[in-house]
Amino acid sequence: MRYLKRRIFQALGAFLPNAHLQGFATASLYQGSLKTVCSPLLNCYACPSALQSCPIGTLQHFMVTGAFPFYAAGTLAVIGASVGRMTCGTLCPFGFLQDLLYKFKTWKTTIPVWTRYFRYAVLAGLVFIIPYLTQENWFSKLCPMGTLIGGLPWVTLNLNVRSMIRWLFWVKIAILLFFMTTSLAVKRPFCRAVCPLGAIFSVFNKSSFLQLAWNPDTCTRCGKCQKICPVDIRPDRNPTNPDCLRCLDCTRCPSLKVTTVLHRNPFGIPAAGERGEENFTEVGAR
Amino acid sequence: MSWRLVAFLLTAVGAGSVLAYGIFRDEIGEVMFNAAML
Numbered sequence: 001m002r003y004l005k006r007r008i009f010q011a012l013g014a015f016l017p018n019a020h021l022q023g024f025a026t027a028s029l030y031q032g033s034l035k036t037v038c039s040p041l042l043n044c045y046a047c048p049s050a051l052q053s054c055p056i057g058t059l060q061h062f063m064v065t066g067a068f069p070f071y072a073a074g075t076l077a078v079i080g081a082s083v084g085r086m087t088c089g090t091l092c093p094f095g096f097l098q099d100l101l102y103k104f105k106t107w108k109t110t111i112p113v114w115t116r117y118f119r120y121a122v123l124a125g126l127v128f129i130i131p132y133l134t135q136e137n138w139f140s141k142l143c144p145m146g147t148l149i150g151g152l153p154w155v156t157l158n159l160n161v162r163s164m165i166r167w168l169f170w171v172k173i174a175i176l177l178f179f180m181t182t183s184l185a186v187k188r189p190f191c192r193a194v195c196p197l198g199a200i201f202s203v204f205n206k207s208s209f210l211q212l213a214w215n216p217d218t219c220t221r222c223g224k225c226q227k228i229c230p231v232d233i234r235p236d237r238n239p240t241n242p243d244c245l246r247c248l249d250c251t252r253c254p255s256l257k258v259t260t261v262l263h264r265n266p267f268g269i270p271a272a273g274e275r276g277e278e279n280f281t282e283v284g285a286r
Numbered sequence: 287m288s289w290r291l292v293a294f295l296l297t298a299v300g301a302g303s304v305l306a307y308g309i310f311r312d313e314i315g316e317v318m319f320n321a322a323m324l
Binding site: 062 | 301306
């Protein structure tokens, strides 16, 4: 049921920020007041149906102008401090696409844990440093989500845009195809290794208001939580793992539970003394 | 009070302040302008 709910949320996360469908008919961008909102999703604001702004595109724009992006950074920090990476797991349309592609019955493999550090390099390099130095939004130029819902629709809808196709467009297509193909075999490769928005939110996982709690007393270490995890981690080993998407799929197991930072003992486990267990030093003192 | 709660409170206050300052600087208008220039 929880899994189905997540799929419904993901479908809404894909549709609602792109609900300006007449943009496809008129081949124009929505420019109303909702475009001032930075959505907490990797959702291209160059998509003809996009209602909101891309937070990564906004961060790059401010880097290009040489100003600190207080509004975009504050928006992402407020969301991160509240729910950590939950928007990645429950709303992000590109994450949804990768989840669906992984459902195909093909050969499956995993990627090394160290690849997670690459997303921080992408955030620092392609979102902050290179745009600041070159005055160009380099992550947006290469973003596979931008290619899928921004680049491809515009090339299809507008002949002038089609005539502007150069080598960079084919690089973007190759990047998109690479991540779509690898998603057939690997769980969410883009989210785990590349996504700069996920890199920002993952910093907040340890101290966000929403937390995941693990009960060591009831856990049998069966590893089923890893099998159902969309990013292939063991939540029982580290419930505050920066890779955790807070999708809450693993809370189907009674040893894992969603909680808040206010709860110090979410499972109500009695302390060692209250359980009647004798302390070693106390036994030795008798 | 646990360190996690203290970290959350500090983060929340910091994040809220940065967001409020961004709104105060009228950066929303610049986001709108950037979106319109796409």
